[in-house]
Amino acid sequence: MACAVRKTSLCIRGVKPLCLNSLSSRGLVVASRKRWDEEPHRLATVRRSVTTHSAAALVSKAASTHWTSERVVSVVLLGMAPAAYLYPGAVLDFSVATALTLHGHWGVGQVVTDYVHGDLKIKLAKSVLFVTSMVTFAGLCYFNYNDVGLCRAVALLWGL
Known part of the structure; x- marks a missing residue:
């Protein structure tokens, strides 16, 4: 045996x-x-090198932090919805603009990562996503500064 x-x-x-x-x-x-x-x-001895501080471990830590921040922004958005209705104001308007832009950017970024293939296409899609996110944030900030703000605008839409 x-x-x-x-x-x-x-x-x-x-x-x-x-x-x-x-x-x-x-x-x-x-x-x-x-x-x-x-x-x-x-038998033949198999030797393998195990490094604890490799680049893969650092990427994994960054991905874990990114995933956690995505979940935090999602939960914060859930709390901002009733707060924006009950207490509209400039601080909450800009906070909602920031959280919505981040949430949308990260969500569409995952779609780009999953469904766009090819190096050139990925770079182009991520560039378009970045520009779109920046324009969206700038537009929401412009609307908050020069108009009634996001919270009051949504309340006015609900009042129709």
């Missing part, structure tokens, strides 16, 4: 004395001995 044992799986599970054994400290061994004085058959 043969049994293949990987050294790292033994060490991870807390079996430290086996890691100090000279036979198992050389990688993967096959224990198929009938006599204790025979040398065990060795």
Whole structure:
């Protein structure tokens, strides 16, 4: 009967004395001995490099932070809806303009990431998205500054 044992799986599970054994400290061994004085058959040792601070880990952290901020903006927008109706004002108007623009930019950005293929097309689509988001934010800020504001405009539309 043969049994293949990987050294790292033994060490991870807390079996430290086996890691100090000279036979198992050389990688993967096959224990198929009938006599204790025979040398065990060795399989090819697979060595892999594990880095904890790689670029992939940093990208994953940035993606996690981005995902969290998207969820925070979505929850804040849910709270802004009744606040905008009950307490309309300039601060809330600009906050709604900022949150709506960010929410729309991130949402359409995910659609672009999922459905646009090809390097040139992706760059063009992201550029168009960035310009559209900037124009949207500038237009909402212009409307807030020179007109009644977003909150009162929505209240006026509901009053029709």
